[in-house]
Amino acid sequence: MLQAQDVHFCIKNQPIIDQASVNLRPGELTVLVGPNGAGKSTLFKILSGENPCKHGTVRYNGRSIHQYKTKELARIRAVMPQHSELTFPFRSIEVVEMGLFASGSDRAAEIISEVMLATETWYLRDKLYGNLSGGEKQRIQFARVLAQVWEPKPFPRYIMLDEPVSSMDIAFQHKAMNILQSVKERNVAVLVILHDLNMTAHYADRVVLLKKGLIFKQGSVEDTITSENLAWVFDHPIRVIPGADSAAPFVQTNPNFIEKLSLTLS
Numbered sequence: 345m346l347q348a349q350d351v352h353f354c355i356k357n358q359p360i361i362d363q364a365s366v367n368l369r370p371g372e373l374t375v376l377v378g379p380n381g382a383g384k385s386t387l388f389k390i391l392s393g394e395n396p397c398k399h400g401t402v403r404y405n406g407r408s409i410h411q412y413k414t415k416e417l418a419r420i421r422a423v424m425p426q427h428s429e430l431t432f433p434f435r436s437i438e439v440v441e442m443g444l445f446a447s448g449s450d451r452a453a454e455i456i457s458e459v460m461l462a463t464e465t466w467y468l469r470d471k472l473y474g475n476l477s478g479g480e481k482q483r484i485q486f487a488r489v490l491a492q493v494w495e496p497k498p499f500p501r502y503i504m505l506d507e508p509v510s511s512m513d514i515a516f517q518h519k520a521m522n523i524l525q526s527v528k529e530r531n532v533a534v535l536v537i538l539h540d541l542n543m544t545a546h547y548a549d550r551v552v553l554l555k556k557g558l559i560f561k562q563g564s565v566e567d568t569i570t571s572e573n574l575a576w577v578f579d580h581p582i583r584v585i586p587g588a589d590s591a592a593p594f595v596q597t598n599p600n601f602i603e604k605l606s607l608t609l610s
């Protein structure tokens with residue numbers, strides 16, 4: 345399990361993340377949700393180890409993140425940041441291969457073709473990464489992090505993705521989330537930042553609602569994705585319609601509110 349306890353992050357004495365505690369459990373898909381500037385990417389970077397937390401602790405499988413060497417960490421957690429630009433003219437397949445730099449696997453070629461087939465990127469393999477469209481780049485980065493956790497291992501691992509589907513078309517957004525749902529069954533904890541609340545309601549096992557650097561609520565979809573919670577977190581009227589039987593709830597926003605707002609501004 346990944347255990348983050350009371351993590352805190354300040355920039356110029358301004359708290360960006362304040363006393364956040366989160367556990368990521370293998371087999372669970374956790375979605376981090378909140379408005380722009382709430383601190384989602386900052387918390388994500390603390391959990392992934394990119395931002396050292398100024399107070400609090402982050403432990404992977406019982407060991408402090410600081411005790412891991414870079415390669416050791418790469419064997420247990422994969423990170424897809426919000427933006428991944430590369431200056432060197434890599435072919436797309438070479439970008440995916442970067443996911444295996446620490447693996448030492450003798451199945452490298454098979455893993456690469458499996459993840460590129462799963463992400464429908466095999467046809468892009470010889471294209472220069474820099475020439476791909478935004479959505480294609482995202483799919484290649486997605487394939488890269490999948491490669492890192494693709495082979496089953498006997499110890500818990502973590503895959504963390506910051507807005508991984510933001511440039512993908514609607515069909516592939518669902519394919520990507522379905523792939524993550526299968527990956528979590530391989531003793532992997534999944535952490536995703538999403539802005540799409542319906543996607544969150546549909547795929548999350550746990551939701552963490554963040555507002556102004558504070559965790560407002562965390563728990564099941566049923567406990568977090570409610571009209572009251574979302575309206576408060578986003579400061580916007582949002583209605584959650586409960587799903588029939590075991591279907592996910594449906595999140596509806598109110599377009600009339602936007603009209604009133606634009607009249608106020610003009």
Ligand SMILES: Nc1ncnc2c1ncn2[C@@H]1O[C@H](COP(=O)(O)OP(=O)(O)OP(=O)(O)O)[C@@H](O)[C@H]1O
Nearest residue numbers: 355360378379380381382383384385386387426554
């Ligand atoms: N290196 C930095 N220097 C100054 N301010 C920063 C830095 N990193 C983050 N911030 C500020 O911290 C706040 C949280 O940023 P963060 O990127 O974590 O938000 P977010 O919830 O991921 O937002 P979004 O949904 O827009 O991606 C923002 O106000 C941002 O401007």
